[in-house]
Amino acid sequence: MMASDIHHRTQDFIKLYPVVLRDLKEVYGTQASDVLITVSSGTGALEAATSNFFSKGDKVVVCCAGKFGERWVELASAYGLNAVVLKAEYGDAVSPGRVETALKENPDARGVMFQASETSTGAAHDVKAIAEITREAGALCIVDAITGLGTMPLDIDGWGLDIVVGGSQKAFMIPPGLAFISVSPKAWEMNQTANLPRLYFDLKREKKMAAKGESSWTPNTSLILALAEALKYIKEIGMDKLVENAQLLARATRLAALELGLELFAPNSPSASVTAIRAPKGMDSGEIVKGFRNQFGSVIANGQGTMKGQIFRIAHLGYFDFADLFAMVAELELILHTKGLPVKFGRGVAAVQNVYAESALAKETVPA
Amino acid sequence: MMASDIHHRTQDFIKLYPVVLRDLKEVYGTQASDVLITVSSGTGALEAATSNFFSKGDKVVVCCAGKFGERWVELASAYGLNAVVLKAEYGDAVSPGRVETALKENPDARGVMFQASETSTGAAHDVKAIAEITREAGALCIVDAITGLGTMPLDIDGWGLDIVVGGSQKAFMIPPGLAFISVSPKAWEMNQTANLPRLYFDLKREKKMAAKGESSWTPNTSLILALAEALKYIKEIGMDKLVENAQLLARATRLAALELGLELFAPNSPSASVTAIRAPKGMDSGEIVKGFRNQFGSVIANGQGTMKGQIFRIAHLGYFDFADLFAMVAELELILHTKGLPVKFGRGVAAVQNVYAESALAKETVPA
Numbered sequence: 001m002m003a004s005d006i007h008h009r010t011q012d013f014i015k016l017y018p019v020v021l022r023d024l025k026e027v028y029g030t031q032a033s034d035v036l037i038t039v040s041s042g043t044g045a046l047e048a049a050t051s052n053f054f055s056k057g058d059k060v061v062v063c064c065a066g067k068f069g070e071r072w073v074e075l076a077s078a079y080g081l082n083a084v085v086l087k088a089e090y091g092d093a094v095s096p097g098r099v100e101t102a103l104k105e106n107p108d109a110r111g112v113m114f115q116a117s118e119t120s121t122g123a124a125h126d127v128k129a130i131a132e133i134t135r136e137a138g139a140l141c142i143v144d145a146i147t148g149l150g151t152m153p154l155d156i157d158g159w160g161l162d163i164v165v166g167g168s169q170k171a172f173m174i175p176p177g178l179a180f181i182s183v184s185p186k187a188w189e190m191n192q193t194a195n196l197p198r199l200y201f202d203l204k205r206e207k208k209m210a211a212k213g214e215s216s217w218t219p220n221t222s223l224i225l226a227l228a229e230a231l232k233y234i235k236e237i238g239m240d241k242l243v244e245n246a247q248l249l250a251r252a253t254r255l256a257a258l259e260l261g262l263e264l265f266a267p268n269s270p271s272a273s274v275t276a277i278r279a280p281k282g283m284d285s286g287e288i289v290k291g292f293r294n295q296f297g298s299v300i301a302n303g304q305g306t307m308k309g310q311i312f313r314i315a316h317l318g319y320f321d322f323a324d325l326f327a328m329v330a331e332l333e334l335i336l337h338t339k340g341l342p343v344k345f346g347r348g349v350a351a352v353q354n355v356y357a358e359s360a361l362a363k364e365t366v367p368a
Numbered sequence: 369m370m371a372s373d374i375h376h377r378t379q380d381f382i383k384l385y386p387v388v389l390r391d392l393k394e395v396y397g398t399q400a401s402d403v404l405i406t407v408s409s410g411t412g413a414l415e416a417a418t419s420n421f422f423s424k425g426d427k428v429v430v431c432c433a434g435k436f437g438e439r440w441v442e443l444a445s446a447y448g449l450n451a452v453v454l455k456a457e458y459g460d461a462v463s464p465g466r467v468e469t470a471l472k473e474n475p476d477a478r479g480v481m482f483q484a485s486e487t488s489t490g491a492a493h494d495v496k497a498i499a500e501i502t503r504e505a506g507a508l509c510i511v512d513a514i515t516g517l518g519t520m521p522l523d524i525d526g527w528g529l530d531i532v533v534g535g536s537q538k539a540f541m542i543p544p545g546l547a548f549i550s551v552s553p554k555a556w557e558m559n560q561t562a563n564l565p566r567l568y569f570d571l572k573r574e575k576k577m578a579a580k581g582e583s584s585w586t587p588n589t590s591l592i593l594a595l596a597e598a599l600k601y602i603k604e605i606g607m608d609k610l611v612e613n614a615q616l617l618a619r620a621t622r623l624a625a626l627e628l629g630l631e632l633f634a635p636n637s638p639s640a641s642v643t644a645i646r647a648p649k650g651m652d653s654g655e656i657v658k659g660f661r662n663q664f665g666s667v668i669a670n671g672q673g674t675m676k677g678q679i680f681r682i683a684h685l686g687y688f689d690f691a692d693l694f695a696m697v698a699e700l701e702l703i704l705h706t707k708g709l710p711v712k713f714g715r716g717v718a719a720v721q722n723v724y725a726e727s728a729l730a731k732e733t734v735p736a
Contacts, residue, residue: 295730296691323664326698327691330717334725345721346714349698353713357702362663 013221014213020224021210023231024180027239028149028164030156033182036206039219042146042167043071045179048201049142049163050075053187054110055195057082061102061139063094063114063130066121067304068144072113079196084109090121090307091276093269096129103137110190111140116148120304122276122313123266124152128159135160140187146170146179147273150239151246151317162187170273171242172234173318174226178219183207242318245361246272249316249325252355256329256348260336265311276303276311280341285312291335298331322356381589382581388592389578391599392548395607396517396532398524401550404574407587410514410535411439413547416569417510417531418443421555422478423563425450429470429507431462431482431498434489435672436512440481447564452477458489458675459644461637464497471505478558479508484516488672490644490681491634492520496527503528508555514538514547515641518607519614519685530555538641539610540602541686542594546587551575613729614640617684617693620723624697624716628704633679644671644679648709653680659703666699690724 025035038045050072054060060081062072065088076083084106088094094114103109112134117124127143134141142163145154149164150171156164162184169176183191183203191204200217209216234242250272254264257277265276279285285302289312292298303311314328329348337343356362393403406413418440422428428449430440433456444451452474456462462482471477480502485492495511502509510531513522517532518539524532530552537544551559551571559572568585577584602610618640622632625645633644647653653670657680660666671679682696697716705711724730 296689298691321664323666323695323699326717327694330694330698330721331691334721334730337725338730344718345725346716346718348714349694349717350712350714353698353702357705357713362702362706 013224016228017210017215017224018213020228020231023228023235027231027234028156028166028180028182029154029239030182032157033162033164033184034188034207034210035180035182036203036210037215037219037224038179038181038201038206039177039215039217040179040201041176042144042165042170042179044201045165045167045181046071046144047075048181048198048203049113049165050079050081051194051196051198051201052183052203053140053142053163053190053194054079054081055193056080058111059084059106059109060111060113061086061099061106061109063099063112063125064088065093065115065123065125066090066118068115068118068120068146072115072144076113088123091123091266093118093123093125093266096126096133099130100133103133103139107137109137109139111142113142114144116143116145116152116154117271117273119147119271119274119313120307121266122264122271122274122311123269124148124271124273125269127152127154127161131159131161140190147271147317150234150242151250151271151273153240153243156182156184160184168223168227171317172227172230174223174230177223178227243272245321246316248355248359248361249320249322250275252322252325252352253314253316253329255351255355256332259351260333260343260348261341265307273317274301274313274315276307276313278311279309280336280339283339284309287339288312288332288335291338292328292331295335296327296331298328300328322352322361325352381592384596385578385583385592386581388596388599391596391603395599395602396524396534396548396550397522397607398550400525401530401532401552402556402575402578403548403550404571404578405583405587406547406549406569406574407545407583407585408547408569409544410512410533410538410547412569413533413535413549414439414512415443416549416566416571417481417533418447418449419562419564419566419569420551420571421508421510421531421558421562422447422449423561424448426479427452427474427477428479428481429454429467429474429477431467431480431493432456433461433483433491433493434458434486436483436486436488436514440483440512444481456491459491459633461486461491461493461634464494464501467498468501471501471507475505477505477507479510481510482512484511484513484520484522485639485641487515487639487642487681488675489634490632490639490642490679491637492516492639492641493637495520495522495529499527499529508558515639515685518602518610519618519639519641521608521611524550524552528552536591536595539685540595540598542591542598545591546595611640613689614684616723616727616729617688617690618643620690620693620720621682621684621697623719623723624700627719628701628711628716629709633675641685642669642681642683644675644681646679647677648704648707651707652677655707656680656700656703659706660696660699663703664695664699666696668696690720690729693720
């Protein structure tokens with residue numbers, strides 16, 4: 001981010017942008033799909049996923065397992081799509097079986113929209129199974145992977161993920177302001193007849209501009225420069241290693257929570273991007289969030305909406321590593337102790353250490 | 369450091385520099401002394417402390433408890449001073465009693481030079497006691513506090529510390545390139561007759577320039593800007609809090625080391641700027657340093673000179689906090705475990721957590 005800014009219509013930018021798009025595609029791990037950048041938050045790219053492939057009145061199946069699932073519902077409603085909403089209780093995921101039933105009952109459904117990881121509850125969907133069912137039904141598989149990319153395996157070509165949305169500030173570890181969207185050949189086909197209104201998020205236009213090494217709209221060039229660096233770093237580490245890291249951290253966090261007598265909010269389909277933990281009985285989770293911030297300057301998230309006060313959430317994406325987690329769990333132990341809970345110092349940390357010690361990481365070295 | 373650079377002879381700089389000098393003096397905690405900046409590493413300011421107050425052949429007492437003590441010996445020798453060297457074994461400090469005896473045996477000694485904290489061994493000198501003895505003998509009390517400032521109490525006016533040297537990259541938490549030196553009225557008096565050669569490090573000249581809001585030589589203006597910010601931050605936290613933080617971290621580190629069955633290198637006069645720990649029998653401390661770096665990207669120091677391979681050193685100055693230490697100790701436990709030592713995960717971390725829980729920090733909040 002410290003490099004000098006460059007103007008987005010200059011030769012410098014035109015040289016850099018195709019490299020960024022190529023690296024982004026490599027990191028996404030797809031040959032068949034195009035990967036485009038939108039100058040927006042992740043929600044902008046979710047809107048692009050909604051407005052570029054359907055026509056008014058088209059039926060879509062929407063899996064809704066939390067606040068971000070509700071965003072799909074809002075988008076479908078705003079664009080006049082006929083949404084069949086499969087709701088899961090907060091903390092649960094929508095099972096592939098329910099998607100299969102919905103698609104059998106609605107053979108005219110043209111798309112299935114869901115979150116890879118529902119960040120508001122810490123629950124993950126079975127992306128591979130839902131994608132398979134969706135493909136067999138001939139519908140478009142649309143995945144919000146804003147927190148899923150880099151924290152869970154996502155085989156775009158192998159599993160048939162037609163649209164995969166990512167955001168700059170999550171696994172890509174740069175400030176918010178850019179979002180990413182992969183588009184499969186099947187999605188481009190549907191794009192030809194899709195009549196929903198779109199301009200800023202017109203992906204066909206974006207693809208044409210990208211082919212010329214440009215973007216449709218003025219991008220935050222300093223973010224593009226930062227993205228270029230972030231992509232280099234991710235390629236060096238390897239996307240699979242990034243995913244493995246998040247999975248290990250998530251598992252270690254779950255084991256530490258259980259060791260401390262805490263209850264997981266999404267025990268059956270836990271996400272690797274974030275772990276949601278229930279506050280102990282009679283305690284507001286906001287107190288725990290405040291404890292982290294005020295005592296240690298550490299940032300964890302409270303629950304959103306009705307989950308506020310009930311749960312707290314620890315993220316595992318991007319730069320988070322075991323050193324962070326050792327400290328976070330030690331801090332959590334101290335906070336619970338301060339609140340009068342019977343905590344044996346170091347017990348949760350030991351659970352994390354055990355996961356580390358048993359992992360391949362314990363035998364490896366980090367890049368210099 | 370990200371602010372635009374400003375030229376050092378411009379009005380902007382002339383406005384900023386006196387503020388920096390005033391804040392530096394406030395953070396040093398002295399009314400009576402001047403505090404000046406040298407554009408050099410800390411060693412440059414140690415040289416200034418040697419060359420500005422003595423004449424050729426003057427006798428000085430030098431306490432030498434490690435690599436940095438040896439630097440005082442070299443400087444005294446280079447400038448033709450007659451040094452009475454009081455050597456301590458590595459890991460020990462020179463006792464005030466030995467200084468007292470030396471000054472009685474050498475009533476013509478004009479100065480006493482020592483390290484507040486000998487970073488190479490993790491041993492600290494009893495600054496207050498040595499200063500008192502030195503003052504009574506009428507000699508100049510010269511303290512290398514490059515790692516001592518911000519990690520131990522140093523009452524410049526109350527204890528009679530005539531010269532106190534600090535460096536930018538330690539407690540001041542900015543990159544290396546600037547050093548600091550306080551000069552008492554008694555030192556200025558001796559400066560009038562001191563005939564050792566000096567120009568770049570001429571403190572009288574520096575004082576004159578500082579009075580005009582300038583520095584004698586071209587300073588790295590971006591470092592001055594960074595220093596301005598660092599001083600604001602330290603003033604906000606409070607120097608006493610910074611010292612208290614380092615003292616707590618050092619104590620917690622010592623207790624954790626003992627809990628893990630390790631031996632401290634300087635058990636009798638431990639420094640709060642760095643804790644030196646002996647490697648377990650038959651193990652090269654370099655392996656531990658490598659383990660931190662390669663497994664976790666954490667930086668600790670090996671021993672220097674003959675202590676290389678024997679000890680490893682964990683720093684406590686500046687930005688280091690309990691979150692860092694929770695992680696460092698968890699990492700140390702894992703490294704020792706990997707090396708086949710019988711380690712109970714979380715046991716050292718618990719020692720750190722106990723120090724935290726019993727401290728005032730556990731009841732306080734960090735500034736937003």
